[in-house]
Amino acid sequence: MGGVFKALGDPTRREILSLLRDRDRSAGEIAEHFEISKPAISKHLDILKEAELVSAEKQGLYRIYSINLTVLQETVSGFMDLFEKE
Amino acid sequence: MGGVFKALGDPTRREILSLLRDRDRSAGEIAEHFEISKPAISKHLDILKEAELVSAEKQGLYRIYSINLTVLQETVSGFMDLFEKE
């Protein structure tokens, strides 16, 4: 669970998630949206994958990334439950 | 908003929040729950304060910290709304 919050701590990674919210995208397509280098994006994707916030599927030459909404929602809302007033 | 996720990214800070969930506590009381030094805790508290996740009130010799549930909930749930399926 720590990994999820760590992953969400970086603005680039949050922006990647919001790109993937709309639709799946290849690594290169994601990289296009940022000023930073492709290897840097690749590393961010790796961290998101590690946190299970995204998953990747090989499709020919491309790696298609998709967001894992379930993990995102369950982790964050599970955490937030700790802070419910009762 | 970034500040909130950055603040939540650290396990010590999440644990501080969960201590403050039960009741307000002084800086020293918070520090007692951890192995690390008081100055280290003080810095964590500063980051949480910066993110407006906690607030501090002077009470004589003590600084009493309380959690700001509103900021925590609104920020996180506001962020999660971006990921609602529609």
Place this chain on the structure above:
DNA sequence: TAACTATTTAGCTAATTAGTTAAACAAAGT
């Protein structure tokens, strides 16, 4: 198999972060 494209890995650097101890500051009591 050679060339091309997409992506990742490796090796490096600069910046940030979480921790340390020592010193400073603030409030209270003697």
Place this chain on the structure above:
DNA sequence: ACTTTGTTTAACTAATTAGCTAAATAGTTA
């Protein structure tokens, strides 16, 4: 005023992180 107690600030260090470029890997196409 001096001491004690609680907390923060300063100065430093070690570890981590986010970025870079160059090289390697993997898949496609000619």
